[in-house]
Amino acid sequence: MSTARVETILYNGRITTLDTDHSETSAIALAAGKVVATGTDQEIHALAGPDTQKIDLAGKRVLPGLNDSHLHLIRGGLNYNMELRWEGVGSVQDALAMLRLQAARTPAPQWVRVVGGWSEFQFKERRMPTLAEINAAAPDTPVFILHLYDRALLNAAALRAAGISKDTPDPAGGRIERDARGNPTGMLIAEPNAMILYSTLAKGPKLPLEDQINSTRHFMRELNRLGVTSCIDAGGGFQNYPEDYQVIERLHAEGQMTLRIAYNLFTQNKGGELGDFQKWSGMVTPYSGDSYLRHNGAGEMLAFSAADFEDFLQPRPDMAANMEKDLGEVVRFLVEKRWPFRLHATYDETIGRALDVFEAIDRDTRFDDLRWFFDHAETVSEKNLERIKRLGGGVAVQHRMAFQGEYFVDRYGKKAAEHTPPIRKMLELGVPVGGGTDATRVASFNPWVSLYWLVTGKTLGGLALYGESNCLEREEALRLWTTGSAYKSSEESVKGTLAAGMYADLTVLSADFMTIPDEAIKAITSVMTIVGGKIVYAAGDYQHYDTPLPPASPDWSPVRYFGGHQTADTHYAACSSPGCAVHGHAHPHAHGHDGKLSRWLGLDQDRQRPSFDNPWAIGCGCFAY
Numbered sequence: 001m002s003t004a005r006v007e008t009i010l011y012n013g014r015i016t017t018l019d020t021d022h023s024e025t026s027a028i029a030l031a032a033g034k035v036v037a038t039g040t041d042q043e044i045h046a047l048a049g050p051d052t053q054k055i056d057l058a059g060k061r062v063l064p065g066l067n068d069s070h071l072h073l074i075r076g077g078l079n080y081n082m083e084l085r086w087e088g089v090g091s092v093q094d095a096l097a098m099l100r101l102q103a104a105r106t107p108a109p110q111w112v113r114v115v116g117g118w119s120e121f122q123f124k125e126r127r128m129p130t131l132a133e134i135n136a137a138a139p140d141t142p143v144f145i146l147h148l149y150d151r152a153l154l155n156a157a158a159l160r161a162a163g164i165s166k167d168t169p170d171p172a173g174g175r176i177e178r179d180a181r182g183n184p185t186g187m188l189i190a191e192p193n194a195m196i197l198y199s200t201l202a203k204g205p206k207l208p209l210e211d212q213i214n215s216t217r218h219f220m221r222e223l224n225r226l227g228v229t230s231c232i233d234a235g236g237g238f239q240n241y242p243e244d245y246q247v248i249e250r251l252h253a254e255g256q257m258t259l260r261i262a263y264n265l266f267t268q269n270k271g272g273e274l275g276d277f278q279k280w281s282g283m284v285t286p287y288s289g290d291s292y293l294r295h296n297g298a299g300e301m302l303a304f305s306a307a308d309f310e311d312f313l314q315p316r317p318d319m320a321a322n323m324e325k326d327l328g329e330v331v332r333f334l335v336e337k338r339w340p341f342r343l344h345a346t347y348d349e350t351i352g353r354a355l356d357v358f359e360a361i362d363r364d365t366r367f368d369d370l371r372w373f374f375d376h377a378e379t380v381s382e383k384n385l386e387r388i389k390r391l392g393g394g395v396a397v398q399h400r401m402a403f404q405g406e407y408f409v410d411r412y413g414k415k416a417a418e419h420t421p422p423i424r425k426m427l428e429l430g431v432p433v434g435g436g437t438d439a440t441r442v443a444s445f446n447p448w449v450s451l452y453w454l455v456t457g458k459t460l461g462g463l464a465l466y467g468e469s470n471c472l473e474r475e476e477a478l479r480l481w482t483t484g485s486a487y488k489s490s491e492e493s494v495k496g497t498l499a500a501g502m503y504a505d506l507t508v509l510s511a512d513f514m515t516i517p518d519e520a521i522k523a524i525t526s527v528m529t530i531v532g533g534k535i536v537y538a539a540g541d542y543q544h545y546d547t548p549l550p551p552a553s554p555d556w557s558p559v560r561y562f563g564g565h566q567t568a569d570t571h572y573a574a575c576s577s578p579g580c581a582v583h584g585h586a587h588p589h590a591h592g593h594d595g596k597l598s599r600w601l602g603l604d605q606d607r608q609r610p611s612f613d614n615p616w617a618i619g620c621g622c623f624a625y
Contacts, residue, residue: 005031006052008504008533011041013057016475016514018064018482019499028062030504033532037500055528058541061512063478064498065229065505065531066447069396069434069485070300070375073223073261074248075236076440077216079115082207084558086118087444088522088566092125096137097573098562099129103138105556111142111158111204112558116441117565119148119403121461129153131186144201148404148442149311152188152197159184162203171196192314198237207554212247214553220258221549222564224537226446227507227526229259232396232436232489234300234342234375235266241280252293258536260505262296262489264342267330270304274329281337287490291503291532296489297340300375303327306354310346310376310400310442312407319350328357335361340371340490342396348379355387367392371490373432376400378408378421385422385429394432396488397421397480399450400443405459417465423454423480424470434488435480446565451477451513452521474514504533508542523568 011027017038027044029036037047048054084102089095095118102112120128134143135155142158154162166183170176173193177185188196207215223231238244251257265280267273277298284295301307303326308319327343334341345351351374358367373394374380378401380388388395401408401420409417419425426433435454439445449460454477457466472480483496495503508528511520528545529537538546552559 006036006047006049007031008053008055008530009044009048010055010057010062010508011044013060013062013508014512014514015057015062015498016064016478017498018475018479019497021499028498028506030530030533033534034504035498035500035502038498055542055545057508060527061509061514062498063227063507063509063513064482064496065503065507065529066227066481067230067232067434067485067495068223068228068436068439068445068447068481069232069488070234070398070436070438071231071445072234072236072438072440073219073231074216074233074245074263075239076445077219078207078212078244078247079113079215080219080222080440080564081211081215081552081554081557081559082110082204083113083115083440084562085564085566086114087446087449087564088122088568088570089118090122090124090568090571091573092123092127092129092133093573094571095123096129096133098558099134099143100137101561101572102558103141103143105561106141107556108141109161109205110556111144111161112138113201113204114143114145115201116146116148117439117444119460121406121459121463126461131155134186142204144204146197146201146441149194149197149309150190150192150313152200154186154188154200156186159186162200164188164200171199190311190314192309192311192317194309194311202238209247211553213250214550215557215559216247216251217256217258217549218552218559219564221537223445224258224529224531225525225539226448226565227509227524227529228445228447229505229507229529229531230485230491230495231259231261232296232434232485233261233263234438235264237266237268239266240268241265242283248293257292259531260292260495260503262294262491264296264299266299266301267303273301273303273326274333277330277333277339281333281339286339291494294489297342297371298330298334299342300344302330302334302341302343306350307344308346308350310378310404312404312411315411316347316349319353323353324357327354328361331357332361332365335365335367335370338370342373342375342488344375345380346376346378348377348381348384351377351380351384351388355384355391358391358393359387362391371488373434373488376421376438379416380421382422382425382429385426385431389429389431394434394488395421395426396434396436396485397423397426398436398438398443399453400438401465402449402453402459403443405463405465406461409463409465418467419470420465422470423472427476432484432487433480434485435477436485444565446522447481448513448522448524451481452518454480455521456518478513504530506530510540 006029008030025038027041028038142161143155145153174196175189177187267276305320305323306327457471486492486496507526510525527540528542
């Protein structure tokens with residue numbers, strides 16, 4: 001081996017390679033964007049040339065770069081700089097303080113947006129902020145606060161800006177909460193269709209193109225800060241191809257990508273789904289592109305009538321009668337064209353009906369080695385997992401239960417939640433599983449919250465959902481987030497492990513994931529992230545290696561002041577009343593959770609199913625996911 005090849009050496013570390021030949025070592029050599037070798041400090045130093053950069057890891061843990069197999073990065077990047085993130089915030093009072101500060105600096109006609117990534121149970125008060133508190137914090141600036149897939153809270157200024165008044169009718173599948181006089185209170189409720197939430201959000205101003213470019217770069221950097229080096233973009237509503245890909249295409253062309261993206265294409269037209277994929281099949285081919293931006297097939301939306309929802313405050317809806325016809329037309333076309341695909345499915349009932357379609361197609365148009373998988377699959381049965389395995393499919397799981405587990409227990413009971421989703425059974429059956437977040441509108445983009453959930457089986461509120469039988473060992477969880485996700489984009493031969501010839505994508509951690517206490521996992525960040533052998537983020541002792549971005553734009557951006565995911569020791573407000581029982585103490589958690597939100601909404605176990613078949617079947621053009 002020529003020592004002139006080696007560009008960078010990292011040594012004196014604890015490197016988890018996930019390579020079966022050298023599973024843990026102390027040093028690694030990188031060159032030309034790939035791993036050259038791993039070994040002892042002595043072995044790797046022997047490969048150094050006169051110009052080799054040598055970095056002392058000082059005993060820190062190194063992992064292969066994390067890979068989110070279900071992230072809405074392309075859409076999320078366009079909006080990231082406009083959003084106030086409540087991820088990691090520990091109290092309602094701190095959340096409201098952030099809101100108050102941001103409202104004061106946000107110019108008209110812009111809105112303050114809190115869009116996903118938080119749960120009422122992460123707050124010490126174990127409750128939502130009230131509409132009165134939101135209006136007091138921001139009396140004049142429009143505020144839109146999204147909570148999971150179930151509701152949005154708008155202050156009075158946002159109601160005016162969105163044109164919601166006493167005379168505004170409830171849309172199909174949604175409800176505008178009203179007071180005794182019929183005036184809107186500010187709460188929009190998905191019952192269970194999220195159209196009301198996302199169509200309202202879409203009324204807010206967008207960022208100009210140059211700010212969208214800056215925003216996407218800052219979102220990628222935030223992911224780099226958390227150790228993410230790759231993702232699979234799952235498409236989304238209002239994400240038309242190729243029109244809405246101009247920002248990511250430009251960043252790619254200019255060499256400004258700091259993580260690798262494989263993107264799926266998501267149908268946009270109810271009733272015209274097949275036409276979307278027929279059009280796109282003439283424009284792009286599977287896996288075309290390069291290692292930083294490549295096509296990954298179809299989904300997660302294939303047909304509107306085949307997509308269920310995951311608002312556990314609402315009963316499960318039956319799928320539309322035309323599901324099989326609509327889904328069958330699209331999937332048959334995709335299999336014929338050899339397009340890999342993914343399909344959103346929360347419930348076993350949806351998965352079973354989809355598998356009926358897939359198996360019928362496979363009898364005359366073979367799937368063979370075509371890569372396909374279900375997203376989410378919280379309640380998938382062992383029987384259907386066996387069917388997925390026989391047909392060569394897989395599952396991508398996300399930590400949505402960490403945010404909604406309390407609601408699931410409320411509706412279906414603790415026993416039903418113990419294997420939701422049944423990850424251990426998936427692995428035992430040999431079903432390929434990838435890890436991810438489904439960020440940004442519901443769960444947080446923080447991979448360490450997901451890894452914490454996989455290892456502990458706990459929600460953000462501390463509710464233990466799973467017994468040991470459905471929790472993973474740390475290396476198992478890590479494999480879902482590396483090799484498991486790489487399989488979902490047919491890149492397992494080049495990413496996911498730190499072995500010779502693989503991409504030089506890795507993260508140096510602030511704390512040792514393999515040994516620290518469970519509760520500390522959520523606070524891990526990266527102190528150095530490398531993609532393709534290039535340092536794309538560095539902090540702490542390695543900050544001199546960092547190349548910071550231009551400040552977040554526009555100048556009022558919440559990201560400029562608050563950043564992204566918050567740390568547990570960050571506080572923006574303190575309770576003004578030391579004896580306050582709400583602010584000073586957590587509420588009881590004896591039966592899983594206090595049920596405050598579900599009681600507030602008047603929901604109970606006996607609530608009837610929605611009167612229409614499938615909430616998405618009416619064709620929400622702003623379909624969230």
